[in-house]
Amino acid sequence: MKLAIVKLSALGDIVHAMVALQFIRQARPEITIDWFVEERFAEVLKHNPDIQRICPVNIKSLKQNKANVVAEWNKIRQYAAKNYDVVIDAQGLIKSSLVSRMLARNTVGFDRQSIREKPASWLYRQTVHSPYDANTIDRNVKVITEPMGVTVTRDQILNKKAFLHYHVDGNSEHATPQNEKDTSLYFIGSTWPSRNYPKQQYLKVIQGIGRSALIAWGSEQEKQDAQWIVERSEGQASLLPRLNLNELKAVISQASLIIGNDTGPTHMAWAMNRPSITLFGPTPVSRVYQTDINKVLKSPSQVNPYKLDKNDFSISQINENAIIELAQSLLP
Secondary structure, eight states: OEEEEEOOOOHHHHHHHHTHHHHHHHHOTTOEEEEEEEGGGGGGGTTOTTOSEEEEEOOGGGGTOGGGHHHHHHHHHHHHTTOOSEEEEOSOSHHHHHHHHHHOSOEEEEOTTTOSSGGGGGGOSEEEOOOTTSOHHHHHHHHHHGGGTOOOOHHHHHTOOOOOOOOOOTTOTTSSOOOOTTOEEEEOOOSSGGGSOOHHHHHHHHHHHOSOEEEEOSSHHHHHHHHHHHHHTTTSEEEOOOOOHHHHHHHHHHOSEEEEESSHHHHHHHHTTOOEEEEESSSOGGGSOOOSSEEEEEOSOOOOTTSOOTTOOGGGGSOHHHHHHHHHHHOO
C-alpha cells in the first residue's frame, strides 16, 4: 500500500505527527509512506527510516507570489502520478485538504467536529473524530493510524523510540555540537511575543542553575535577546550560530537539558528523548506529553484551546525558582 501524509507545517506540529510513523511501520510493514511538507521544514523529516520519500511543496509562498500557482499545481500533479492508495491530511486546513485531494480521491482527515477549518472536511472521503481540544499528539496519531487499522496506546507513545535523526557532515562548521555533558540548551523565541518567557527571567534561570548554557536563535530579534543574556551571564551563557534543522537536531541530541517556550525546537527534545522543560503561557499544555524527563510549567492563566489569546502575557508569572528547581531534578 502507498500512503501519503500531508502535514505541511509548522515545525512543532510536524514533530508531533511524526511519532505515528514508527507504529504504522511496526504493525503494517508493507506500507510505504511519503510525506508532503512545506519546503522550509523538510529537513526535520530527513534521515527518518520510516519515510520512503519527502515531498516538499511551497504553498506558503503563494500568498506573496500568485505567479507560482501553476508551478505548484504541476508539482503536485507530478507527485499524484504515484497513484497513492490513501492520502491522510493530518493538518486540517483548507490548503492541506486541497493538496490531499489533488493527490488522490481516497482522502482521510478530521471530521467537521474535530477540525480547525471546517470546510476542509468536505473534501475527505473518510473522516476521523478526535476533539479539537484533545491532546495534540494523540490527535495526530489517531488521524494517521486509525485509517490504517492501527491502534496506538498512550503507553506506546510514552515508550516511543526517538524519531528525529541527523547526519553529521565533517565539512560543516556547526554540524557537530559542543559535547559538554553539563550544558543546557535554551530556546528563547517563538512565533508570538506573548509565548516568550522574558529574557530578564531567562538570565536569572541560567544564573540559578549554575551550568553552562547555549542559546539558540532563529530571528534577528531572538539573536538580540540572546546576546543581551550572554553579555550579562558572566561567562555562563554562549550564543550559538544560526543553525539549520539538521544542525539543530545534532545540538539537541547532545544537550543535558533543553529549556524553552512552547515552540517547535523545544518539542524536538521530546521527539529525541532528551530531558526538557517547556514553558506555557497563552497556549494549552495539552499540546505535549509529559514524561519522567519531559516536563512543563504553565502560567496561572486559563486557556481556551478554541480561541487562543495572543495578548495573554502571563508566562512572565512563572517563577524562576520553579524552573531552577525542576531543572536541577532533571540534570545529571
